[in-house]
Amino acid sequence: MRLAELSERSGVSTATIKYYLREGLLPPGHQVNATTAEYDEEHLRRLRLVRAMIQVGRIPVATVREVLGHVDDDSLGRTIRLGAALWALPRLPEPDAEDEHVTAARTEADDLLTALGWTNARLLTSISPAYRSLVVAVAALRRLGYDWGAELLAPYAELMHRAAVLDLDFVESRESEAERVETAVLGAILISPMLQALHRLAQEEESARRYGFE
Amino acid sequence: MRLAELSERSGVSTATIKYYLREGLLPPGHQVNATTAEYDEEHLRRLRLVRAMIQVGRIPVATVREVLGHVDDDSLGRTIRLGAALWALPRLPEPDAEDEHVTAARTEADDLLTALGWTNARLLTSISPAYRSLVVAVAALRRLGYDWGAELLAPYAELMHRAAVLDLDFVESRESEAERVETAVLGAILISPMLQALHRLAQEEESARRYGFE
Numbered sequence: 001m002r003l004a005e006l007s008e009r010s011g012v013s014t015a016t017i018k019y020y021l022r023e024g025l026l027p028p029g030h031q032v033n034a035t036t037a038e039y040d041e042e043h044l045r046r047l048r049l050v051r052a053m054i055q056v057g058r059i060p061v062a063t064v065r066e067v068l069g070h071v072d073d074d075s076l077g078r079t080i081r082l083g084a085a086l087w088a089l090p091r092l093p094e095p096d097a098e099d100e101h102v103t104a105a106r107t108e109a110d111d112l113l114t115a116l117g118w119t120n121a122r123l124l125t126s127i128s129p130a131y132r133s134l135v136v137a138v139a140a141l142r143r144l145g146y147d148w149g150a151e152l153l154a155p156y157a158e159l160m161h162r163a164a165v166l167d168l169d170f171v172e173s174r175e176s177e178a179e180r181v182e183t184a185v186l187g188a189i190l191i192s193p194m195l196q197a198l199h200r201l202a203q204e205e206e207s208a209r210r211y212g213f214e
Numbered sequence: 215m216r217l218a219e220l221s222e223r224s225g226v227s228t229a230t231i232k233y234y235l236r237e238g239l240l241p242p243g244h245q246v247n248a249t250t251a252e253y254d255e256e257h258l259r260r261l262r263l264v265r266a267m268i269q270v271g272r273i274p275v276a277t278v279r280e281v282l283g284h285v286d287d288d289s290l291g292r293t294i295r296l297g298a299a300l301w302a303l304p305r306l307p308e309p310d311a312e313d314e315h316v317t318a319a320r321t322e323a324d325d326l327l328t329a330l331g332w333t334n335a336r337l338l339t340s341i342s343p344a345y346r347s348l349v350v351a352v353a354a355l356r357r358l359g360y361d362w363g364a365e366l367l368a369p370y371a372e373l374m375h376r377a378a379v380l381d382l383d384f385v386e387s388r389e390s391e392a393e394r395v396e397t398a399v400l401g402a403i404l405i406s407p408m409l410q411a412l413h414r415l416a417q418e419e420e421s422a423r424r425y426g427f428e
Contacts (some may be wrong), residue, residue: 002285006236009359010359011357011359013250015386019399020342029223044359046266048358048359048360051352051358052358055314055354055358056354056358069382077425077426077427078421078425079418079421079422079424079425079426079427082421083418084299086268086417099276111251113326113415115371116421118415118416118419118421119415119420119428120418120423121415121418121422123427124418124422124424128409128415129246129414130412130413130415130417130418131411131415133411134408134411134412134413134415136407137404137407137408137411138271138408140266140269141404143225144223144262144265144269144270145223145262146400148263151413153352153408155380156215156380156405156408156409156410156413157416159373159374159377160413160415160416161416161419161420162373162410163370163373163413163416164413164416164417164419164420165420166369166370167417167420168417168420169360170366170422186360190351190354190355190408191370192413193350194348194351194352194367194410195362195372195374195409195410195413196347196369196406196410197344197345197347197351198344198348198367198370198371198374199344199346199374199377199378199401199406199409200300200342200343200347201298201327201332201335201344201345201371201377202332202335202371202374202375202377203300203344203381204293204297204334204335204338204342204344205295205332205334205335205375205378206375206379206382207292207296207297207379207382208293208334208335208337208338209334210292210293210382211291211292211296212291213291213294214291
């Protein structure tokens with residue numbers, strides 16, 4: 001398809017598409033002659049992913065380029081490739097290692113992973129931004145003076161593991177490896193807000209079931 | 215306890231506590247004489263909640279005051295009181311009702327709630343910010359050109375319902391009604407980042423189990 005059709009099918013203006021091409025977020029089209037290039041379904045798919053990252057994920061262009069670099073690097077194994085794409089997403093700063101609450105939270109997070117039998121996640125703690133986020137969140141709770149134990153988190157973690165199984169089953173249902181890695185990145189951006197909305201809706205539902213509306 | 219002890223036990227400076235008192239975020243202490251006031255465990259608990267909303271939730275002072283107004287209004291039933299506190303938290307703008315993707319997303323969200331049997335949540339759709347967030351997220355997916363059906367969301371919704379049961383069981387385990395409502399607000403602020411971190415950790419774990427590390 002020509003640029004005009006790519007624009008129409010994606011809902012992205014031709015000016016924006018040209019900008020993405022210049023920034024290297026979209027691979028160049030197949031040059032038909034000096035002034036015309038052809039684009040295919042892979043361009044359309046990539047364009048949607050870039051759009052999702054920038055518009056919904058509010059990810060800076062430089063980070064989008066970095067994530068796509070991992071997505072396209074098929075020399076990496078799949079776990080690393082899926083993970084590397086997520087690890088390039090915006091992340092929290094490293095928590096202060098001197099802070100007593102951080103040290104305590106790290107121990108609690110480690111104990112939780114051990115109790116859950118998440119031995120693989122346990123191996124990744126030094127580099128995983130998800131582990132870092134968990135430590136930051138638990139440390140925040142401690143700093144505020146709440147002593148709710150990390151053991152409260154175990155049943156939530158089991159639920160999130162079931163969610164991860166659903167995620168990966170869906171990723172695996174995609175046809176090509178490129179599509180699978182792209183879907184993992186998309187999921188990381190689009191699934192969280194939906195899960196949060198569903199969680200709050202479920203709270204409303206459960207609350208009304210228990211206490212009614214009066 | 216005196217102001218100095220309240221400050222020490224909460225880790226909040228006396229200047230900040232005085233600011234919260236002036237802004238009406240903390241009820242006044244019990245005046246002992248012209249220059250001295252006494253504070254109790256309820257002040258400490260309320261101070262921690264205010265701290266969580268402002269520091270972790272990054273909620274503006276005016277909104278904190280509004281949420282606390284609902285928390286303290288014991289003329290409301292519990293569902294409404296829990297809900298009203300959450301409804302005062304920062305929320306998305308109303309989605310554009312003229313937008314075809316929004317209309318389609320609304321139908322899908324309604325069908326999902328019906329399929330799930332969430333009849334109470336169904337009654338609240340016109341006022342619930344959680345419902346609005348779901349519509350916005352589904353509409354974003356459609357606008358990007360993804361036609362993944364809302365039926366994919368049903369198993370995630372079931373998991374989130376189990377999470378909501380855990381949430382409310384924990385809320386109910388608190389001793390006083392004031393504490394229960396406060397815990398619900400805290401949970402809304404602190405649980406989401408933890409669930410998101412656990413979800414990503416679970417993805418790493420599951421991915422490594424399926425594909426190894428090479």
